[in-house]
Amino acid sequence: MSxxxxxxxAALAAREAAGLRRVLRPRASGEDVLDLAGNDYLGLxxxxxxxxxxxxxxxxxxxxxxxxxxxxxxxxxxxxxxxELAAFCAAPAALVFSSxxxxxxxxxxxxxxxxxxxxxxxxxxxxxxxxxxLSNSAVTVVPHRDLDKVDAALAAADLPDRLVVTxxxxxxxxxxxxxxxxxxxxxxxxxxxxVDEAHSLxxxxxxxxxxxxxxxxxxxxxxxxxxxLSKSLGAQxxxxxxxxxxxxxxxxxxxxxxxxxxxxxPSAGAALAALQLLAAEPARVAAVRGNAARLAEVVxxxxxxxxxxxxxxxxxxxxxxxxxxxxxxxxLAAGVRVGCFRPPSVPPGRSCLRLTARADLSAxxxxxxxxxxxxxxx
Numbered sequence: 001m002s003x004x005x006x007x008x009x010a011a012l013a014a015r016e017a018a019g020l021r022r023v024l025r026p027r028a029s030g031e032d033v034l035d036l037a038g039n040d041y042l043g044l045x046x047x048x049x050x051x052x053x054x055x056x057x058x059x060x061x062x063x064x065x066x067x068x069x070x071x072x073x074x075x076x077x078x079x080x081x082x083x084e085l086a087a088f089c090a091a092p093a094a095l096v097f098s099s100x101x102x103x104x105x106x107x108x109x110x111x112x113x114x115x116x117x118x119x120x121x122x123x124x125x126x127x128x129x130x131x132x133x134l135s136n137s138a139v140t141v142v143p144h145r146d147l148d149k150v151d152a153a154l155a156a157a158d159l160p161d162r163l164v165v166t167x168x169x170x171x172x173x174x175x176x177x178x179x180x181x182x183x184x185x186x187x188x189x190x191x192x193x194x195v196d197e198a199h200s201l202x203x204x205x206x207x208x209x210x211x212x213x214x215x216x217x218x219x220x221x222x223x224x225x226x227x228x229l230s231k232s233l234g235a236q237x238x239x240x241x242x243x244x245x246x247x248x249x250x251x252x253x254x255x256x257x258x259x260x261x262x263x264x265x266p267s268a269g270a271a272l273a274a275l276q277l278l279a280a281e282p283a284r285v286a287a288v289r290g291n292a293a294r295l296a297e298v299v300x301x302x303x304x305x306x307x308x309x310x311x312x313x314x315x316x317x318x319x320x321x322x323x324x325x326x327x328x329x330x331x332l333a334a335g336v337r338v339g340c341f342r343p344p345s346v347p348p349g350r351s352c353l354r355l356t357a358r359a360d361l362s363a364x365x366x367x368x369x370x371x372x373x374x375x376x377x378x
Contacts, residue, residue: 019322020342033332034368036295036355037339041312042202042284043360044274045234054235057269065262069096070251073262081272082239088279089201089209090218091225091241095250098263100198100228100238101127105134106254107194107226107240108165112137117157119150119191120165123173126345128165128196137163144170147181154189162191168211169199172341172354174292174313176204179215187222194224202232203311208278208285232278235270237263284359288312291366292357298370299355302377309357315341316353316377324351327376336372 003009015021044050057077065073078096086094097103104127112118112135120132123144132139138159142149154162164186166177179195186193197210205214210225217223221243229237240250250257278284292309299306305317318324321342328340331353339354346352355369 019320019325032335034336034365036357036369037337039199039231039312039356040234041232041288041356041358042208042234042274042278043358044232044277047234047274047277049277050234050270050273053273054266054270058266061265061269063266064264067262068260069257069262075265075268077265077268077272078263081268081275084272084275085227085239086241088275089225089227089241090213092219092221093242093244093247095240095242095247095257096229096263096268097238097240097257098260099236100196100226100230101130102256102260103226103228103238103240104128104196105131106250106256107224107242108132108135108137108163109256110250110254111135111163111192111194111224111246113161115159116161116163117154117159118163118165119153119157121145121167121170121177123170124165124167125171125196125198128167132165144173145175145178147178147185150182151185151189154185154191157189162186162189163194164191165194166196167199168195168197169204169311169313171199171313172315172346172350172352174199174307174309174311174315176200176211176310179211179217183215183217183220183223192222192224193217194226196226198226198228198231199311199313201227202278203285203288206285207282208232229267229271229274233271233274235274236267237271287359288357291359291361294366295355295357295369298366298373299377302374304377312357314355314357316355316373318351318353318377319349321351324353327353330376331372334372334375336369 067073082094108131116137118132118137118139120141122141140153183193200211202208204211212225225241227239229235292312295314296306296309299316324340331338342351
């Protein structure tokens with residue numbers, strides 16, 4: 001008789017043979033490695049002021065929120081974070097979730113449904129894809145940044161309501177969605193535009209208020225934004241920024257909000273402190289984009305396909321997943337940690353290293369990165 005785990009073992013063996021098996025690699029405290037893989041874009045995760053704010057929140061409110069947001073999981077700290085986040089992003093209102101992933105699931109499942117047609121960019125993050133799937137909506141996936149296909153899909157939809165769903169900055173390619181043109185199409189067809197600002201908050205726009213604000217759409221009632229607190233703000237959690245009635249709907253119907261334990265107070269305190277530092281120190285925004293441009297120049301000079309980055313993400317497309325895994329391992333062995341993306345995170349043939357810039361990278365850091373990349377990819 002076969003074991004009930006035989007199918008599991010066969011699936012793992014198939015992934016191993018295709019170069020797609022993943023394993024956990026715990027980071028060691030105090031390791032001497034240059035991190036170009038994490039999403040701490042503004043260098044705030046270890047900022048003493050942010051760490052102190054997390055500790056102060058833990059001392060005042062405890063290490064956990066003790067319940068869902070509608071029971072005991074909403075503190076004055078959560079309300080303050082929501083108010084300051086909305087004000088910074090020029091949004092009507094904000095609602096904090098325990099992760100950016102859940103913010104996307106909550107927004108799309110609450111706004112979607114059997115009477116809703118969703119048009120989704122092929123390059124969208126997995127959390128948007130999963131939100132679309134769970135929404136019970138009719139979903140049309142259109143080619144990456146193809147406005148003509150968005151227009152056609154909206155015109156062909158025969159359901160009463162419509163959503164257009166897109167990342168602002170795409171998490172692997174690092175390019176910017178054409179938000180102003182996309183919003184014009186959405187409005188023409190009576191659709192809401194839902195934009196995931198995970199990789200643009202703190203990086204896009206002169207003050208880091210994000211791509212929606214930079215496109216002049218922050219005050220539009222038919223735009224819904226999601227953000228994460230775990231990238232530029234160096235903490236944990238997510239939020240939806242939208243019109244007050246959209247926030248009211250989420251409070252009443254978004255299952256990832258209603259049934260999940262609220263964001264832990266230390267994370268809320270850290271995110272609030274980081275947001276205040278971002279507002280007070282906008283030079284970080286230009287610094288991270290400048291460092292991303294320098295990393296892209298290094299990759300391009302090595303003859304490896306990349307992009308002109310619109311934010312902090314710099315891909316180095318290598319094609320074969322095995323080559324990408326080997327290159328990432330070689331970089332780490334030389335003291336530089338880089339991301340490694342393979343299917344299903346990227347389409348077949350588009351496996352890549354993903355470099356993420358930070359505002360606090362020094363000239364010495366960039367020189368070290370250049371030397372290692374030349375050694376590994378040259």
